[in-house]
Amino acid sequence: xxxxxxxxxxxxxxxxxxxxxxxxxxxxxxxxxxxxxxxxxxxxxxxxxxxxxxxxxxxxxxxxxxxxxxxxxxxxxxxxxxxxxxxxxxxxxxxxxxxxxxxxxxxxxxxxxxxxxxxxxxxxxxxxxxxxxxxxxxxxxxxxxxxxxxxxxxxxxxxxxxxxxxxxxxxxxxxxxxxxxxxxxxxxxxxxxxxxxxxxxxxxxxxxxxxxxxxxxxxxxxxxxxxxxxxxxxxxxxxxxxxxxxxxxxxxxxxxxxxxxxxxxxx
Amino acid sequence: xxxxxxxxxxxxxxxxxxxxxxxxxxxxxxxxxxxxxxxxxxxxxxxxxxxxxxxxxxxxxxxxxxxxxxxxxxxxxxxxxxxxxxxxxxxxxxxxxxxxxxxxxxxxxxxxxxxxxxxxxxxxxxxxxxxxxxxxxxxxxxxxxxxxxxxxxxxxxxxxxxxxxxxxxxxxxxxxxxxxxxxxxxxxxxxxxxxxxxxxxxxxxxxxxxxxxxxxxxxxxxxxxxxxxxxxxxxxxxxxxxxxxxxxxxxxxxxxxxxxxxxxxxxxxxxxxxxxxxxxxxxxxxxxxxxxxxxxxxxxxxxxxxxxxxxxxxxxxxxxxxxxxx
Amino acid sequence: xxxxxxxxxxxxxxxxxxxxxxxxxxxxxxxxxxxxxxxxxxxxxxxxxxxxxxxxxxxxxxxxxxxxxxxxxxxxxxxxxxxxxxxxxxxxxxxxxxxxxxxxxxxxxxxxxxxxxxxxxxxxxxxxxxxxxxxxxxxxxxxxxxxxxxxxxxxxxxxxxxxxxxxxxxxxxxxxxxxxxxxxxxxxxxxxxxxxxxxxxxxxxxxxxxxxxxxxxxxxxxxxxxxxxxxxxxxxxxxxxxxxxxxxxxxxxxxxxxxxxxxxxxxxxxxxxxxx
Numbered sequence: 001x002x003x004x005x006x007x008x009x010x011x012x013x014x015x016x017x018x019x020x021x022x023x024x025x026x027x028x029x030x031x032x033x034x035x036x037x038x039x040x041x042x043x044x045x046x047x048x049x050x051x052x053x054x055x056x057x058x059x060x061x062x063x064x065x066x067x068x069x070x071x072x073x074x075x076x077x078x079x080x081x082x083x084x085x086x087x088x089x090x091x092x093x094x095x096x097x098x099x100x101x102x103x104x105x106x107x108x109x110x111x112x113x114x115x116x117x118x119x120x121x122x123x124x125x126x127x128x129x130x131x132x133x134x135x136x137x138x139x140x141x142x143x144x145x146x147x148x149x150x151x152x153x154x155x156x157x158x159x160x161x162x163x164x165x166x167x168x169x170x171x172x173x174x175x176x177x178x179x180x181x182x183x184x185x186x187x188x189x190x191x192x193x194x195x196x197x198x199x200x201x202x203x204x205x206x207x208x209x210x211x212x213x214x215x216x217x218x219x220x221x222x223x224x225x226x227x228x229x230x231x232x233x234x235x236x237x238x239x240x241x242x243x244x245x246x247x248x249x250x251x252x253x254x255x256x257x258x259x260x261x262x263x264x265x266x267x
Numbered sequence: 268x269x270x271x272x273x274x275x276x277x278x279x280x281x282x283x284x285x286x287x288x289x290x291x292x293x294x295x296x297x298x299x300x301x302x303x304x305x306x307x308x309x310x311x312x313x314x315x316x317x318x319x320x321x322x323x324x325x326x327x328x329x330x331x332x333x334x335x336x337x338x339x340x341x342x343x344x345x346x347x348x349x350x351x352x353x354x355x356x357x358x359x360x361x362x363x364x365x366x367x368x369x370x371x372x373x374x375x376x377x378x379x380x381x382x383x384x385x386x387x388x389x390x391x392x393x394x395x396x397x398x399x400x401x402x403x404x405x406x407x408x409x410x411x412x413x414x415x416x417x418x419x420x421x422x423x424x425x426x427x428x429x430x431x432x433x434x435x436x437x438x439x440x441x442x443x444x445x446x447x448x449x450x451x452x453x454x455x456x457x458x459x460x461x462x463x464x465x466x467x468x469x470x471x472x473x474x475x476x477x478x479x480x481x482x483x484x485x486x487x488x489x490x491x492x493x494x495x496x497x498x499x500x501x502x503x504x505x506x507x508x509x510x511x512x513x514x515x516x517x518x519x520x521x522x523x524x525x526x527x528x529x530x531x532x533x534x535x536x537x538x539x540x541x542x543x544x545x546x547x548x549x550x551x552x553x554x555x556x557x558x559x560x561x562x563x564x565x566x567x568x569x570x571x572x573x574x575x576x577x578x579x580x581x582x583x584x585x586x587x588x589x590x591x592x593x
Numbered sequence: 594x595x596x597x598x599x600x601x602x603x604x605x606x607x608x609x610x611x612x613x614x615x616x617x618x619x620x621x622x623x624x625x626x627x628x629x630x631x632x633x634x635x636x637x638x639x640x641x642x643x644x645x646x647x648x649x650x651x652x653x654x655x656x657x658x659x660x661x662x663x664x665x666x667x668x669x670x671x672x673x674x675x676x677x678x679x680x681x682x683x684x685x686x687x688x689x690x691x692x693x694x695x696x697x698x699x700x701x702x703x704x705x706x707x708x709x710x711x712x713x714x715x716x717x718x719x720x721x722x723x724x725x726x727x728x729x730x731x732x733x734x735x736x737x738x739x740x741x742x743x744x745x746x747x748x749x750x751x752x753x754x755x756x757x758x759x760x761x762x763x764x765x766x767x768x769x770x771x772x773x774x775x776x777x778x779x780x781x782x783x784x785x786x787x788x789x790x791x792x793x794x795x796x797x798x799x800x801x802x803x804x805x806x807x808x809x810x811x812x813x814x815x816x817x818x819x820x821x822x823x824x825x826x827x828x829x830x831x832x833x834x835x836x837x838x839x840x841x842x843x844x845x846x847x848x849x850x851x852x853x854x855x856x857x858x859x860x861x862x863x864x865x866x867x868x869x
Contacts, residue, residue: 047455048426060767088769101760105782114778115768155544156311166764185310186482190526190537197536212456215485219528219537238533256460258485259529 003074004035005206006059006174011068013054028054030230031068036174041200041207043221043238045214045253050227052210056178059208060093061086073173089119089170096179098159102151109133109147112166119170136165139202141195157188161195168203176208181216193220214257218242226250271339272443272476273299273322278336280321288332290550291317292500295336296573297478299444304470304477306487306508309497312544315480318497319446322478323361324353341443359389362437362475364466366449368429371436372421378405378432379417382439389440404435408465427458431465438469445470448480463490484527488512493579496520499545499555502573506580516582518560554585562586597862607858613851621668630658632665632818641834651836653827659837662818663844669819671848673730674799677737682792684738685745690780692746693753694772704750707743715740719802723811730819733812737802741795748791752784790860797852804845820845 013029029051036042046052057063059070061078070078077086092115095101102111112133134144140161151159160180167175177196181189193216200207211217217224224241226234226249234247245251275297281288292314299305309315320326322338324345338345340361345353357363365371373381382401386392392400405413408431421429430450437445447466451459467490470477481487487494488508495505496517504517515521525531525538542559545551551558553568560567566585573581602608620627630648636656644651650659692703710718722736753776756762762779806812807821815822820841827838 047457062763062766086769088767091767093764093767095760095764097760101764103761103779103783106778114765114770117774118769118771120769163764170768186484186523187310187526187540190528191539193528194536194539214456215527215529219531219533252457256457258456258460258463258483258489 003038005038005073006036006208007069007071008035008055008059009033009069009071011055011058011070012066013051013058013063014066028230029058032227032230032232033068034225034232034235036206036208038173038206039204040222041209041220043209043211043217043224044227045211045217045224046227047212047253049229051230052227053178054230055227056093056176056208056210059091059176089115089123090172091174091176092167092170092172093176093178094160094163094167094180097183098156098163099183101163102159104151107148107150108137108142108154108162111151111162112136112147112169115166115170123170132169132171133165136168137162139168139199140165141191155188156184157191160184160192164192164195164199168199168205171203172205174206174208176210178210179212180209182211182213189216196220214242214254215259226253270301271298272301272341273297273478274339275318275322276337276339278318278321278338279334280317280326280336281332281334283330283332284548287548289547290500291547292321293550293555294572295497295500295502296505297495297502299476299478301443301476302470302474303493304467304479304491306491306494307478307480307497308482308484308487308494310482310544312499312547313497314500315497316448317500319448319478319480322444322446323357323363324350325357358385358437358442359440360443362440362442362445364430364433364437364445364447364450366452368426368433368453369421371433372429374421377418377420378424382417382432382436385436386439400439404439405432407438407469408432408435409461410435425458426454427462430454430458430462434462434465434469438473438475441473441475443476445475445477446480447477449482450479451486452481452483459486466490484512484524485529496523499547499550501555502583503556504580504582504584505573506576506582510577510580516576516580516587517556517584518562518586519556554583556584600862601855601858604858606854610851610854610858613847614855617667617671617848617851620664621671624664624668628658628661628664630661632657632662633816635816641830641837643834644836650840651834653823653837654830657818659823659840662823663820663841666818666820666823666841666844667848669730669813669817670800670803670821670845671796673734673803674737674796677734677803678741678792678795678799680734680738681741681795682745682788685742686749686781686784686788689746689749690753690776690784691772693750694757694776694780700750703746707746710740710743715798716802716805719806720809720811723806728811728814730813730817733803733806736806737799740802741799744791744795745788748787749784752787753780756780756783786863790856790863793856793859794853795856797849797856800845800849800852 011029011032015026015028017024032055044052044055054063058065058078065078065080067080069076072087072091133147137144137147142158142161154162181192184192199205209217209221218238221238223237225232226241226247228249234241234245234250241250242254245254275295278295279293281290295318297318307315307318317326322340322345333346340356379401382404383397386397386400401417402413405416410416410428410431416424416428424432450466451462454462463486466477469475479487479491491508493506494508494511496503496511496519498519504511504515504520511520512524515524522538522540526540528537531537540559545555545558554571557563557567571583571585573583574587575581576587601611639652639656640654642648642652648658648660650663653659688703692700719736719740722739723733726732726735756779762775765775765779803812804821807819808825810825813819813822823841824838827841830837
């Protein structure tokens, strides 16, 4: 029996803000539950306001959970009581915009090494002075001499490779990919997707892939969850979501995607 | 064949960047007839937005040098015309829709007021007639409650609604040409579908020529009848959407289509393009794509010109040219 | 760095200012070796001599060589101004970036206190502070640092607020990075550019403030050769011994101008929006 790597159950998050003295509430995540098995690519799709970014923030301990629970490797890492110790380094994230996710004042080496300084426990002794930096920069398709340069000397695709190397330096079990190719050109997107796939098999990674790009999700994900206004409206295998969608919102989403081949088939 | 609204011939231009001229566009050809929607597709740095700005002479004059070519708009040569006569065209004969609707809207003015000013500027309507036209313009872009939207400020609207308002403004003077530069890139897919439908419908009803600039082949495929593919400021392929995207002839177009994950089988790896985007400060001799091209041969050291493969499908590639001529 | 200096020198104004600054810096550093006479020892028999080949700028009412006193005063005026501004910039950047990054009530308290400081005109506040601290050159420097502090706090806070929103700070938080590290390694290095620009614009102002305090007797005390204090006694002699206050005034004028022009030049150089 394959134990789930990440279990999210009954997750809720509400943001409240005041506008002209009136209190507004935004129920960003409504009772969302899903589980990710080790080694799989789990996709979360949705449009703006669907709550997918909030879920990523909750998973990364950047926001606190209102109710519900997140367990990772059998250990509760977030619930409403807080005060859980978060397994920094075991869950890593790659963000959308590689222009802003790397500190312009740091060298590539400093950027990739940064997560190592804040590890705790066994990981600290194991990885503390990691020599993996060189191996990783090569694994993501860059060269050792790139390590002493700064982000502005690289293209968008190359910066995203650096961000991926930084995420992998702590040997994470789960990598959250938050729209990792949305800011890239088509041909560069293809390179990064290929890289993500080869890294997954090389390092035995599990991915949570968050995206609005249905084409990429269809190509990359084993199972897909569809979010609409904070609710998980459908959760199924890749096959079922794209060939036999059941929820009306999923159907609408899929029919809205301007695919060049849908057009051609109809001709 | 109907009359051409826009006819760009052999357009080459360069920008002066820190003292050195950078060749941005080289021998660009583009024709759009009335009522036709033509897609301009390319990756960043391909010169698609520069082309759009050149059409309305909006490029910074201090750094731009036009080295060859002409841009005819309804028979008038834009490049040799005076600034005043081109300024007359902007907004009235040539409408614009950009990626970020907020940049086109005044945040301190209600939607109705902004539309009213635009309509008054480009027509001789009386105040009452213009006011009535505001309502009609909003209705035309399928805004359900124009009487409410009229009195709202841009920040009160969603991204899709803002883009509808921008389209209403662009179309209010009934322009001959609408330039839409990545009009749906900042929008959600469901909204994108609605906006693209709207642009298609308006073009049909008003007989407007539309230049739709996008990096998304899917958007182009669903909206346009013709497409021109730009690579590093050069047209590599042009023709009917069904021809260019289904049976691409240029190796770059082929690679672009194959690099889309949409059709690739899961498990197979996506096709990628080897090498790097060329440095435009020293544009390589010969075919611009040759350094990255898997099919290059001796002939590619010479610059290819756009060669007709059939009536409407042209490609700038020696490999194709030699095949069709032999 | 070399490239930036080249660009500064290319422009006629900033080039002239740059060369003046080099001369001023040279004088400030080597003034004890350059002064032909002691700037402090009095020589009553030589009092109020007109400029000539022995005394280039003449002598003052106690027979001291004004040229020597101006050279010696360079170190005091420029040095104290630099010290005051750097102190304000250092403390202000530190407090401001924490205030912007942490936010909440701490930010509110800090920002309201800068409001209080900014409510007073600069000169009035500097006068009041140095009067309260007691007239001395060190207290004058402290007063100027305190007066200038809120500018740096606000500048650093605004920058820190926007840098806190960047993805690289968000990324750092996902590694479990502590706030102190984020401020030190991510926020401060990325907000230095506007701070450096502000420093270069403020130094001229600080030199003027020191001279003003000295003129009013709140800065350097006699016999220290401080420009403001020199003008303060010198202006009694303006009618008959015009050289006494005039050359000193010219020294202040040239130095402040040079710093201001260079400040503008550095701003144009470092501000990406101003270039190209």
